[in-house]
Amino acid sequence: MLRNREIRIFLLTMCAISTVAVVISALISPVATMLVFITSALLIGCSLIFTRWRYREIEKLSSYLRRISGGDYSLDVRDNYEGELSILKNDIYKVTIMLSEQSSILQQDKIQLTNAISDISHQLKTPLTSMMVMADLLNNSQLPVAKRTEFTHNIRIQLERIEWLVSSLLKLSKIDAGTAQFKKEPIMLEKLIQKALEPVLIPMDIKEQAISITGEATVSFLGDLNWTREALLNIFKNCVEHTGEGGVITVSFSENALYTEIIIADNGKGIRKEDLPYIFKRFYKGKNASEDSVGIGLAMAHSIITSQNGVIDVKSGKDQGTEFHIKFYKRVI
Template sequence: MKKNPFRRLIFRWTFVFALVSGLLVTLLLCFRPETPVLIGSFAYLACTGAIFAGFIFSVRREMETVLEQLSEMIQGLIYRRDKEILSVTEDTLLSKLQSQVIQLTGILSVQKERYLKENREIKSLISDISHQLKTPLANLAMYSSLLDDPEISPDKRPEFTRRLKSQTDKLAWLLDSLIKLSRLESGIISIETEAKDLGNTVLAAIKQAFPAAENKNVTIEWRGGQGLVLPHDAKWTTEAIYNVIDNAIKYTDTGGNIIITLTGYDLFARIDIADNGQGILPEELNDIFKRFHRGTNAREAEGVGLGLYLTRKIITGQGGYIKTASEPGSGSTFSLFLPLDGLRVNSSQH
């Protein structure tokens, strides 16, 4: 049997009414009024008692109905049924309460989905990191054990030492990339924009990539110019542009050419990085920005598939976007767009 939460309240006011009625009856008996007055008083008390009892029980019934509706509404929300029990057309406290509860449920649902997504991303990142670290660590262990072998021939020792150093450098580069990735995704390092010359930022990325291009005899042609000033994070944008240029160098044959242009439009600045390298297969264009993705033509090139993923994170983190056009065997063009909020163009450029 359900406990009535209004029983105590009903008993309290019934007791008050009975006490007042008892006092009135006592006064009537003490003063001994005439019979018509006595009959009228008792009739008045009887009517008043009936009205009071009807009022109390109607209030009780109404409140129980409201509580049952609230209980049904909350139960529906628990089972993810956003059904409105109370009328929303009535401007009542209960309808407002229902609306607020539904809104709160929506907020909590969104937060839950975000936490679940973050949890899945963390698990995926940990799995990817462990997978990527496994190969270089195994190679380091193998070459170290070979170098410890006293029977190894002297002519093979320098080769194993060179390979050991190569794997150590690869592991250091991989760890550096993973640290950058984890800091960006966890929000430890945030993108902080400041109005600076975007041309200088592109030139810094070209300077960083120039040694690798020179070693491979790949020409980098800059057609941008300077004076295009817009809010951006120069350090991280340099990293993003460098990753694309470095990617172009890796997949461009010896003696190839990379052309970099910078163009200002009404809403965006556009950085085009075009190469005449291997190109990208059409079915892989949607996957190249995924974390640790390696294309079918990337098996011989160094890398682990983090560069373009980091580039997209950095560019989209500043309100920009990336477009890619590629033809297998003819090369690729990566277009990086950054918003021109607060653009200032040097008059000497015009």
């Protein structure tokens, strides 16, 4: 404590004042001298005791901070007394809670990253293994032309699948990192739906599926045309995949003072009740999913919609079809 320069100056100042007071009181009377001396000694002693107590409290706080820096967030130094040290303790506790929450979030992010890498490697392992096998077979000079053509076609399909998967993961990582730039432009729903349907028209034609679109031409919302088209396209792909031949996909849209709503429904085999809570989870594949399904399309649709002040819900049941309800709110909720 006495190594502190401020404490030494404080003590020297008090001693100097006490000395002057004792000298002056000596000119008055011996009794006054003794009274001033005792009073000065008590004041200096009380000051030293109080200063020592404060030093001990500061040492405790320093020890507490060292334990925090070591990752121990379980300590609680709060008290219910008034004073600057109590205020400091409470502020340190608040910072401790904040650091604890941030540490928990970082740990969850690490777990999610590890799981994502594991899922990605699993998704890439199957097509890569298949291509390696077919590439080895193509090295056989005696391989029939028909088989060579078949293997080459299959390799191209697997490469396209990998390209789509990598592209989708890059888009999702952009959204997760907050680096995706979503525009705020007026989008006409009729135009948006037509653009989103274009890539699935041929598969629908092959399966002889019908499409029904209802809604006023003036319905619109503020958002990003390309990103929202990507979201709806993934939903349409899901509907086409799970709807049988001759099935019907219906799209309706409307708006009111609060939100713009899009309802996409099919009369396919539906989604099992136990799968419904997880269909927007990345890499989740329901029991009715096809073998080629990756489980990333609906997760991307969910991320894109929610990033534009929207929500998406689904209603479905086994052999009862599926309805996707999308709402883009006109004000932040």
